[in-house]
Amino acid sequence: MLSGVRLLEHSKRFPLLDDRLFEASGYDVVFRRGSMRLRLYSAWETPAKARVVIFPSLINRPYILDLGRGKSLIQNFQRNGIEVALFDWGIPGESEVDLGLQSLLSDRIRPALNALNALLPLSAQAFETILGHCLGGNLALYHLLEQSRRSKKPSREQRLILLTTPIDFANNSILNTWFRTPTWNPDAFARSFNHIPWPVLQASFLMLKPSATPMKWVDFAKRAKSRDFRESFFQMELWSNDNVSLPSGLFRDLLIPLYRDNDLLARADTLGSFAVKTLALVATDDHIVSLDSAEAVRDILPRVEMIHAKGGHIGAVLSKRTRESHWPKLNEFILSS
């Protein structure tokens, strides 16, 4: 599952680490194409009351939404009678260098969802919600745009949850400033790689707050006696260093239009015509996706309810406070008629 964890397990230095800390729930794979898999996590009651289809971030592993020791968003849904389908983008191979946005949407995501609906049709009363996490939220929006381009009217009301998803890329955040450097040619940069190496992406995130790394270890030294803290720390530490290199085709088709052309805002008219009911969870102390950028979802979609969660990019989604006060709101949104 996770090479870093395996390495640590074999070293026997961290006997507390086990797979249950990282992928807490069992699942079936219902569709596979290339490195992508569509996983299905059944609801803990049958028939399922609703279904949520999760688009995780493309540059991280999806188990951040299924951490053990009570931190699994997926298990929270299952417990409440919600069936979960999750796209595991996998680790793209050499044959997937040119995997672009259009190909991902029409040759992978759409057939996977068609297969899921054919295999396990939802009852007429049950609702389906699309949930996008971070960059997965952008992908979910492009999926909706693709659906509308194909003039395919959804058979039931569309619902969308966006977790810390950047929408407006025209502000002065550091990542935007870097991306808009006039002398830099991101297209040549993308073409020169087969996959954009994950350490490049990781380094750019670390540069956003250089002091975070030493402070994290200072904090660890102080609180390492607590087993709960240790486990949470290693869950985050191993996940945040277990990244995926992005196919250069997706860098070209997704990141360049978003950062350079502010593509989602440019499509606000089309997105605004969707009758999609949206719940956006935005993080108040996010140094990766600024609050302004996430809140701009109000400018592109008509029916948006917003939750302001305290914490950083991941803390706002998984912290104890969010689990207690905001996860029930997500469940309520998914289950509401």
Next chain:
Amino acid sequence: MGNKKSTKDSLKRRDLQHWLTALDKKVIALATNEHVLNSAGLTLNAIAYSRLLLKRRTP
């Protein structure tokens, strides 16, 4: 005694945090400086075009 030690620890920690925050600001100011960015952009382009050339030459 315990209280004194923890107050001292917390002061040390606060000092470190202030120092690191100030360092953050300096690093970020440098990393978003127009001249630095333009030079970095040109360097990255040079690397990218060299890699593309090598790719084309490699069968």
